Amino acid sequence: MRVVLATHNPHKIAELQQIVALTRPDLEVVGYDGPEPVEDGVTFAENALIKARAAAAHTGLAAVADDSGICVDVLGGSPGVFSAYWAGQKKDAVANLDLLLDQLRDIADPHRAAQFRSTIALVTADGAEHVVEGIWAGRLAHAPAGEGGFGYDPIFIPAGQDPASERTVAEFSADEKQAQSHRARAFAALVPLLENL
Numbered sequence: 453m454r455v456v457l458a459t460h461n462p463h464k465i466a467e468l469q470q471i472v473a474l475t476r477p478d479l480e481v482v483g484y485d486g487p488e489p490v491e492d493g494v495t496f497a498e499n500a501l502i503k504a505r506a507a508a509a510h511t512g513l514a515a516v517a518d519d520s521g522i523c524v525d526v527l528g529g530s531p532g533v534f535s536a537y538w539a540g541q542k543k544d545a546v547a548n549l550d551l552l553l554d555q556l557r558d559i560a561d562p563h564r565a566a567q568f569r570s571t572i573a574l575v576t577a578d579g580a581e582h583v584v585e586g587i588w589a590g591r592l593a594h595a596p597a598g599e600g601g602f603g604y605d606p607i608f609i610p611a612g613q614d615p616a617s618e619r620t621v622a623e624f625s626a627d628e629k630q631a632q633s634h635r636a637r638a639f640a641a642l643v644p645l646l647e648n649l
Contacts, residue, residue, distance in 0.1 A: 453649065454480045458507030458517035460488060463602045468518070470630045471639050476646060486510035496520065496533055496571035497583050504575040514577055514649055516642070518635060520570040522604045524592065526563050527555070535604070545603050549596065553607060556592060564591040568608060570634035572642050582645045586637025598622025601629060 457468055460483075469481050489506040493499040496519040503517035521535030531538040531552065539547035556564060568588040575581050589611045596606035597620045605621035610632065613619065621629055630636055 453478065453646075454482055454513055455646070455649075456484050456507050456511045456513045456515045457481050458484045458503040458515050460484065464518060464635075467630070467633075467635060468516070468639070470626065471633075471636050474630065475639065475643055479646065481516075482513075484511070484515075491519070493519075494533060496569060496585070497573065499533060500571045500573035500583065501575070501581060504573040504581075508575040508577065508579075512577060514646075515575050517573050517575075518570055518638070519573075520568065520634060522552075522608065523567050523569055524552070524556070525565040526559055532569075549604055549607060552592070552604070553595070561591065566590060566592050566608065568604075568634040570638040572635075572638045574642060574645055576649060582642070584638050584641035584645070586634040586639070586641065588632065588634040588637065593620055596620070596622070598624075600624060600626065605629075 499519040507515035601622040
């Protein structure tokens with residue numbers, strides 16, 4: 453069975469393909485080559501549905517779209533839906549990360565709580581719509597660490613680690629990240645819906 457992933461982001465395509473391979477090896481995730489819709493929603497769910505609807509209409513396939521970002525408690529949940537554009541319209545991941553660290557420069561560890569959130573929308577070929585969410589709790593580091601991942605991974609320290617050996621997501625192996633990430637959690641909630649396709 454083929455499902456189109458409604459993104460032009462190669463990192464997200466590779467990540468979802470790895471997650472799918474672990475849970476639904478019979479499912480082929482293909483990239484989307486159609487026009488990019490304007491993401492003018494103010495929530496992750498609204499933006500995910502905008503993308504999934506456009507991809508389903510363009511390809512005639514069931515479409516899956518993810519909208520995700522980092523939500524920092526002390527910033528009232530920001531950057532949130534603006535995570536990719538936090539430092540401006542260029543989608544500069546390094547500038548986004550640097551700006552967020554600068555904004556939290558004087559904030560102590562107990563107040564650096566954050567969550568990666570992923571909302572995945574599924575729009576089927578017959579127009580049925582479903583939305584699921586995955587949350588990965590943790591806190592922000594004071595400086596980037598690690599070479600893996602992308603986006604805010606170098607400053608996100610997932611909760612539940614041994615305090616003596618905590619690592620950022622960028623220091624995780626790809627397999628570790630795929631097993632725990634917000635997208636993996638959201639996709640786990642999506643799997644039963646895909647089985648009904």
